[in-house]
Amino acid sequence: MAISIRPLPDSFAGEVSGLDITRPIDRTDVAAIEAGMNAHAVLVFRDQHLTDEQQIAFTLNFGELESYKSPGHIRKREDHRLGPGIADFSNLDRQGNIMSADDRVWFFKLGDRLWHSDSSFRPAPAKYSLLSGRVIPSWGANTEFADMRAAYDALDERTKAEVADLICEHSLVYSREAIGFVDLTTEEIAAFAPVRHPLVRRHPVTGRPSLFLSAHAGAIVGWTVPEARVFLRDLTEHATQREFVYSHAWKPGDLVMWDNRATMHRARRFDHREVRDVRRTTLAGQPPVRA
Numbered sequence: 257m258a259i260s261i262r263p264l265p266d267s268f269a270g271e272v273s274g275l276d277i278t279r280p281i282d283r284t285d286v287a288a289i290e291a292g293m294n295a296h297a298v299l300v301f302r303d304q305h306l307t308d309e310q311q312i313a314f315t316l317n318f319g320e321l322e323s324y325k326s327p328g329h330i331r332k333r334e335d336h337r338l339g340p341g342i343a344d345f346s347n348l349d350r351q352g353n354i355m356s357a358d359d360r361v362w363f364f365k366l367g368d369r370l371w372h373s374d375s376s377f378r379p380a381p382a383k384y385s386l387l388s389g390r391v392i393p394s395w396g397a398n399t400e401f402a403d404m405r406a407a408y409d410a411l412d413e414r415t416k417a418e419v420a421d422l423i424c425e426h427s428l429v430y431s432r433e434a435i436g437f438v439d440l441t442t443e444e445i446a447a448f449a450p451v452r453h454p455l456v457r458r459h460p461v462t463g464r465p466s467l468f469l470s471a472h473a474g475a476i477v478g479w480t481v482p483e484a485r486v487f488l489r490d491l492t493e494h495a496t497q498r499e500f501v502y503s504h505a506w507k508p509g510d511l512v513m514w515d516n517r518a519t520m521h522r523a524r525r526f527d528h529r530e531v532r533d534v535r536r537t538t539l540a541g542q543p544p545v546r547a
């Protein structure tokens with residue numbers, strides 16, 4: 257059966273069928289998926305029961321894994337449940353038990369409930385993220401995606417002119433502060449020093465401009481902080497109207513792949529007493545180019 261990509265109903269996202277990604281795929285399929293990503297920015301693959309090794313192998317068809325010496329999260333390597341190359345977005349501790357609701361690692365994960373773009377707090381933010389659903393709670397836990405290309409296109413001309421040359425500062429400190437998680441260590445604050453990115457970025461392949469917003473963005477260069485925060489909040493509200501959003505309801509075996517250069521996303525609530533085991537591979541990107 258040949259690969260096919262069709263738009264999901266009432267959504268910018270696409271669904272891929274006719275492909276088993278637990279096995280190596282050929283160049284034609286890689287090219288078809290890349291074209292699908294450039295068109296849709298979010299692709300859904302169903303019934304792909306991947307091992308971690310298979311997920312990493314599939315991911316490597318599209319670039320190099322993101323890897324950082326400084327921690328994105330605060331857990332030491334030896335405290336990780338999973339091996340290298342794959343990030344644990346579950347609510348499980350190393351022993352496989354549901355983590356305590358007052359665990360600092362859980363506080364970091366709660367920050368993902370805010371709209372963001374992966375690694376926007378890094379000098380070179382992520383290209384694609386690939387999230388594999390292994391164990392899914394009985395209620396909630398959707399992942400939502402906002403199309404930042406459409407959000408940019410829909411701005412009025414005055415606002416387009418206003419955002420054109422703005423530079424934002426992104427830091428994990430801003431997004432954690434936004435949920436009231438403020439007792440970061442001096443070491444963490446130093447590791448999360450703000451980085452600067454253009455507010456409007458141009459996609460390196462399609463050339464399409466998009467709004468580069470994220471919960472990690474907490475300042476605009478040359479603006480006062482309150483002015484910047486309310487403007488970024490306004491823009492985020494605009495960009496996440498339902499007409500720009502795809503909400504993914506997970507089934508075990510789903511793999512969702514998104515382009516962080518053209519979308520934002522957020523995790524939704526679920527019952528913390530239930531297991532959610534989702535695992536992410538992430539491809540390294542380049543510093544964003546201003547549109």
Ligand code: MN
Nearest residue numbers: 368372373374
């Ligand atoms: Mn994320």
